[in-house]
Amino acid sequence: MLCGERTYQKEAIKAAIIYLASGEYSSINQLAKENYRNNIDLQDKYKSEKELLKSLQLPGKLSGVIDLATGTGKSYIMYGIAQMMLALNVVKRVLILCPSVTIEQELKKKFNELVKDSRLRSSIPTELIGCKAPRIIDASSTIKPGDICIENIHAVYDNTGSSIHDSFASGGEDTLVLNDEVHHAYNASSDKDIKKWKQFLCGDKNFRYILGFTGTAYINNEYFSDVIYRFSLRNAMDAGFVKLVEYVSRDESINQNEKFQKIYDNHKEFQRKYRKIKPLTIVVSKDIKSSENLSEDFIDFLCSVEGIEKDDACKKVLVVTSAVRHKKNIIALRTIDDADNYAEWIFSVSMLTEGWDVKNVFQIVPWEDRAFNSKLLIAQVLGRGLRIPNGIGAQPKVRVFNHASWSKNIQLLVDEILETELTLTSHILTQGERSKYNFNLYTLDYSKEERTVAKHNKTQEVFDLTKGIKLISDLEEEKKETEYEDIKGNLQIKVTNIQKETISVNEVVNKIVESFKGRALEAKLVFPSGEYEQEKLPSINDIQEFIRKSMQDCGIQGEYLTQENANKIYGKFTGLLRKKPSTPIFTKKVDNIIEIETKSMRNETARFSVLKKYMTLFLANTYRNEMDKEEAEMYENAKEEMIGRQIREVSKYNIKTPVNMVFTTLEPEKRFVQLLTDNDLSKHIDAWIKARDVGFYSIDYQKNKGSKFQSFNPDFFIKVKDNIIVVETKADNDISDENRAKYKAAKRHFELLNLELSKKNINQKYYFCFLSPADYKTFEQYVIDGRMFTSNFRSKLEDALEKMED
Template sequence: MQGTEILHKQIETQFASAFTEVPDVPEYITENLNHKLRPYQIQALRQFIFTQERDISDMSYNHLLFHMATGSGKTVVLAATMLYLFKEKTRQNFIFFVNSDAIIKKTKENLMNEQSSKYLFKPEGIVIEGQRINLQLVDVFPEYPDKNTVYLKLTTIQKLHTSLDKTRENSLTYESLKRQPLVLLADEAHHINASTKRKKRKYTTDELSEKTWETTISTLLSLQPQNRLLEFTATINLENDELFDKYRDKIVYQYDLKQFMNDGYSKNVTLLQANQDDNDKMLQAVLLSQYRKYVARDNNIELKPIILFKSNRIPISKAAHRSFVELLQQLTIQHFSTIIQSGLATFQNQKSIWGKMYRYYQNMDYSKVIRDLQWDFADENILDANTKEFLEEKNSLSLNTLEDPNNPFRAIFAVAKLNEGWDVLNLFDIVRISEGNTNTKKTTDSEAQLIGRGARYYPFVYQSEYSFQRRFDTLPSELKALETLHYHTINDSTYIKRLWKSLEEANIQVREDDYILKQAKIKPEFKKTELFKNGRIYINQVISTTKEDYQTLKDYNIQTEKELATDSIVETLYGTSTEIINTIQLREFRWDVEKSFIQKGIQRNPFFTFNNLKQYVPAISSMKTFIESPSFLGNTAIHVSLPKDFQLTTYQKLSLIDNFLVYVERNIKNNYMKTKGTPIFEGVAFSELINDYYVEISKVNANVTNMDEFKQPRPMRHFDWYVYDQAIVNSWESSLIDFINEFMGELKSKYEDVYLIRNERKVKIVEINGTRGFMPDFLLYLKDNDVTYQVFIEPKGDHLRLQDQWKEDFLLSLSEREDIEILSENDEVRLIGLKFYSTTTTYKNDFREDFEKKLLN
């Protein structure tokens, strides 16, 4: 698989093919983690497992890098890889290293302290196949390890290097580490690349140290072929040719900050520029922080928002701390009233966060607000991160448990100790104190890094739902304040220009503190139409499955005649060169799987014990039935592509049946006792599903945002076939409207009524006999003398086509299935699904052909 393309892209390409069985994340991983894995974390683990299940993993995939954004949960992925390597590869010795003692303390809490709110494993302990697994901290690894124990050494890279370089009693040695396989876990791994980065340049003093660290790690990895080095970082510069050459065949998964923020897993970031002095700026920030707390309280949400006051020198930070305490102690009702009235005069008619805040305070009891401020921000609830005491473990851990209800801190005064390794979710305000117009690139780069860390999303329960993603981007809600990080800074053009540049380089999406709330209204003339008054939109009914629905493996969406990939066989024979592999002649081979291989595969997979399997497959009476019945595995056949004249060995056949049974297991679990869509479509009154809607349009930094996905209002008043007065759409949705407009003359000559309807989170259809559902972006309503047509249309960006292919398949099936039943007052209603619309020429031509064939010809 090696070549010029980055490893993770090679894997993703293989996953998208029909010949590669995508590995699932084992249940023993998900069952032993304290938090549900997010989709991108699952994908990261699947791609990692894929490399480790290859025959060439010791040679080609012993050193891998997870390039994942700050806040994306790299440590959760790290913990999951430990469980996998222990269970599947019997690895017991792990060394976690990083360049900072603070991160070591944080990681110790995450991996070892069952009482910590950030403990990564289930508090009741790690259990695999009924066995309790112990996770034990060590300085050296035991010569005779206990079977059910994972041994973990936590250390800095500096200490690890020194320990190996200068051997002492009861310390690690290269000789001792040769005896057992070793897994190296490198966090903030960009610190161990000095030798690679500086091949052609002179080293600085610090880089000379880092060069020796890189050599140490390389030596440890090479001690055994079974050793593994897994690196985790959010920061790697692939524009550097040396780093690209080193890591292009090692980046097993990439999920950068831009994608992380676009997917909604972070807070939004907003810059607040002001010319105020420090005291006014600090007071405004405190009022904003307390406003967040009140909004959360009003919505039954537990939240203790944190403010970070950042300075460039310790004396300035300490002076600001003293001023802050005095400011709140001396706050009076008269002063507070003056602040609110002044704010209202300035922001009364604005929809910015300031306008919302001042209008909120306007109707509150000022004396109560002051009491709350003085209580919440009392000096004992302020953390000075500049003192020697801060370096003690107690205060350092307090900084990493700020979300805990029993952690009293609401504000932090700091200089530069918080940029790397700081893990906090409830930071909502960063206030820049007394820095004048300091605007060097080093300064703004550091601030961008801090902003990136502060943008970690704070998950909360709202209306009984818990979410790790933003929910209010396009909704007019005060709860936006709980999904936004505000960076309070000076209004200096040179500094702001440099900061924007640093933010762009860091791929941090930034919004200005202003937005326009756009409303799409149904046109008055459309409300007078028969369609709006009496028309119906057809969506399919959903039912719960029963045990009787599962009589054969087909009921679990399982094919017992299955095509599997054998690329590992080809690579073992011919190497991984793409040029060579492309020249190999392959033949199609059908293997009718013998019962003995199925029995052996089942014995190797604990899911297929009868007692466990019976819970998911109630139709079987014995394992004999499951193995031999044509309704189950009796007629299993595997199709593979093999080099000419090559014969499968017994070992290779067992590997194929193992992969096939993983596929069977996954589909059995995913499809048993779920709610499923039916082919019965019933009409819902048009006016119930189609009504006015709002979309919030923000000014976004175009350089770090995918502008194709950025929604913009488009006037549609003069297009009588569009039911809303404007379309609030992204680039490919707007392109679809242009496409429809091109054909409007032909459509109107063929149909009496033609209406294009934007579906804004209302009309949902569910896969027939499946559990997946979605809301097509557009409905095209057509009516002639005899028939009413409801056409589902979905514009799709090319980067989403593969993962959403099932949606297109579902849409296309609506025109082809014979079992579709439409419950309507007249029988002349037809449902049509079209191929995805895309702006790419090839896909657009495919859509055009489908459109003309189904709607015009």
């Protein structure tokens, strides 16, 4: 009668009642010991029974947690347990604690509806002697037998209006305590009352029967050790009770303006799709200040994109935080699904996540990594968008617009929360036959120093501006892709027309002319109209013609420049005006040599959907000797679904690398690993390793002198006796300023490293190559016959990159 067809609700209530009322268990400790003896996974996770018991939050009590995905009717389960425990006469009264007034009000409303349902009351067996019609109260009244008291945790410590302490003056042994959103009690909090929540449960009231309820059963990344029933997010999605989740797996956004446009485009897509309701977007920031600043930027963006006044844009944006100044906005959340509530965009912080019983959220934007960097936060943030609005047809999706730049770091966390756990992991083998292919590398530790280069040139510099400046061939509007993946591995590519930030030619000219005022030229400027120096300044027409000529040369039409091109022009003229007696140059000096072991290289995990779409996998044909049973089963499950060319099982004698499997993404990488594992080359090398993208062997480079240092990790390290060949793979003709800078920095790094190794009598020498497939066969032959180590190997790509220097 209570749960209808939601079998999981019945199962949760049944599990709780048997645990609490059967007399089989004296406390959670007994249940934990029983599970430890029977569960190999628990024995793997906890070194001893004692360690498991130490992890329990409320030891010595009949305590436990029921983990239910948001939107699956948790309040029905809480009511069912409370009513049954009263009717069975196991307890005399029930205390329900929750973290906020909002949740308290929602629970009271639901419980009052249920307790008044005569059909529910009549379904309770007549022979039961306990209470069948409980009174629903809060802590402003004394809690008596037959009462269900619902109160927020703050009222427990309110000495003026709460009856909690008086009601339990003689103890709480006859009371069932239910804790909604119990992860608050288990996790660290800055709220003084929430900090005391667990202390209250374990304190002098002698509560025996205690259950917690949550959809986020995590302490940061650790799952609770006292869960007695779980209905997961994946279960709820598969059953169609909540929305499906999709999130960004690849994105081309590079700045805030582009992200705003993509988020806005998604929002408009949902408005078109669900015309009968008002779709909402939630943007989650790390703290109150960030949320406020971001909302202000977004209000300005709305004014621009929709052509509306600021007051109208402000009505569409609701900032919801724990700050006093936003208190009225929390009240406004209660009606935010309604059409007559103007708000469409909610800006919040990651800590404020429960009590929003809204159904119209179709997009969630975790703005910073910190808003989405633990299992707890991910589960909380996803929970805000799971409820399904009434009458919209097929099961909808909620779209999570996360940062693709850090999505690799959160994909595993998201997959675990959503239980899409078919992943393969590449890791170092430290035992077995192929562990012998581990080897040591060396790198240099640098310290950055700034030095100034004085200009001793006494003659006046002359700048020829008759030919314009090299601008970037750019469009004011550009199509940008974002790839989304849902929990079933389905990929969807969405294209958004991105309007770039532009500025008119006249504005650029006026800004330059303004900068000339009161300044004398340090150099002679040569324009088509003549020469200018000192107090004689070029005219507006001269500057305008210079810009027009530059635009014409690279095919830019119209009256507007992108902000990037405008900045290039500003930089040109600013440089002419600035005095340059000396120029700061950032360089690096060698401090000492560092040894790196391949054994220390971190694991790399790839999800099946990404493997299937983008990757090729190389591993030994004896892989079963190198994997445990579970790893082998996961690999074989993935193999069945992948096409033949994506799996390369290589003879163990040819794959001389210490990892259990090698992931390759781009075609040059794949073809190079094929080269390393073929019969001809493999017999001439001792060992090799494909480095991780970050964190293994990093080389710093600068695109331009004085610019910020960036870093890259070369792709491959190949050991041939005491020689180490370092290879960065690229596509044919992939010449760019960035590749030129990487090539130059790496060449310099390995020259210095060889010099330092020689000084310290370390027998290892490094040879660096920028390689593309056009030179793979030449490279192979040079390694086989030894010319790699006796001559200066130079690839076509290296030649092209060095010509860029000329």
